[in-house]
Amino acid sequence: MIVMAFGKFIGQKEIKRRLSVMMQGEPSQSFLFTGPVGSGKRTIAGELAKALVCENPTADGACNNCNCCRYYDAGTLPDVVRLDGEESNIKVADVRRTVVSGSAMPPQIARRKVFLIDCDKLNEEGQNAILKSVEEPPAGVVFILMAADKSHLLPTILSRVIEFKLVGYSEEEIRSIVKTRYGDIDNGRLEFITDFSAGLPGKAIAMCEDEEFGELRDKIFDIMIKMPEKSYTDILYDDFAFWDENKSRVDDLLVFMLWVIGDIAMMLKAPDSADIRYKDKKDEIRGMISRHSYLSTTRLGNCATAVNEMIRGMNVNVNYESACCSMLLKVHKELRQ
Ligand SMILES: [Zn+2]
Structure with a gap:
């Protein structure tokens, strides 16, 4: 995992600006990140989750230094809960167990509990199961939803979230993202991958791998x-x-x-x-x-x-x-x- 804060995330200036403003207050709403597969929704949604559980967050997000940040980076912080999964549909029983029961329990280490939910894998039944929790999150609970296609989300969910829509990346931004991870990539390959990625950093990274x-x-x-x-x-x-x-x-x-x-x-x-x-x-x-x-x-x-x-x-x-x-x-x- 690459440790970053909002400022280190390449591109998406407007989202970073809004997140910075938000971090200066006490964010307690539910959020939705939208953008095509490979656009970096998970990465930036993860950065927000980390900032929300960090002990010393700044306008630029998590401190990357406190216990919560360290546990988060190691993937062992129990207060950030992910609901995704390999299958195309998350089972409604898993939704109930993870989200509905999970959000009723207070956070264990951090000051908040954050749920990161891949809504592309939630059918209508699954969405109905999280509806009540997203509408009225228990104190200290924040929901961060992600969707490539928000048209299949229930209007009641959409009306309760603040949306961050990822925009396309310039070729220069894609090059920077690839170079940050693969510093020694040769120029021919970098150009080719940038071209092929069609503005999607996730696609560029998958090609490097x-x-x-x-x-x-x-x-x-x-x-x-x-x-x-x-x-x-x-x-x-x-x-x-x-x-x-x-x-x-x-x-x-x-x-x-x-x-x-x-x-x-x-x-x-x-x-x-x-x-x-x-x-x-x-x-x-x-x-x-x-x-x-x-x-x-x-x-x-x-x-x-x-x-x-x-x-x-x-x-x-x-x-x-x-x-x-x-x-x-x-x-x-x-x-x-
Ligand atoms: Zn921290």
Whole structure:
């Protein structure tokens, strides 16, 4: 765990400002953090929870030094209770036991008891179970709710919480977040991850931890760049085998495909373009273009269409094998003379 206070949390200036103002009073309301998966809701909600149990909080949040902060960092503070879980729905019995019974007990060590609840996993029954507690929290109890999608939250819950909506991160903010954790990351990889994360730090961090990610990215490039020289059987055996083995990563593979196609098209039009995704592979793209002078933006446009068809197909659960073979063969046809 990275020890921080509000000020060290990168981005989200407005939320940090509001939290600082709030910490100068005696916060006792219930809160809701909203933002897409990977936007940092848990991290900043956790910082608020820690500040609320800290013995010496400041406007910048927890002191990171007192007993409560230390227990919190070690994950052993009994007064911060998390309700999330692996399953898509938290069982209502767990909700009752953890929240309803739990909030009736006074805090053990800290001056408050804080409940952090992942509302994306609470169905209507679960929400009804916490309703009364959120509406009228017992003295010394604070609820911090988190939701990617607040549209499924009961209006009665929404009316009782103060919302903090996370906004998108700039590329510069994503770079800083990644560098804070992975100081020695090389620049090419950092750029690539920043680009791929689409403004979501959680996604950028997951990619840094994902050793396969770089390999998949390079393998797709390799498949595409060699495609004009390949035979029909190479595609159906070797390339398809790779796609088949990495079926669980299809979403990433399809994005990489679109990136390579986009980069080749871009360099056809502007050979010195700095605006490409595979910046480290410029020479190889240039080589491919010079070897195959028939390549055109129309052909590459058709390749992108084939990939997009597969993306749409995946969304409606078409057969993976046939969608994948069909896409690969269409792309092959366009890239061959
Ligand atoms: Zn503290």
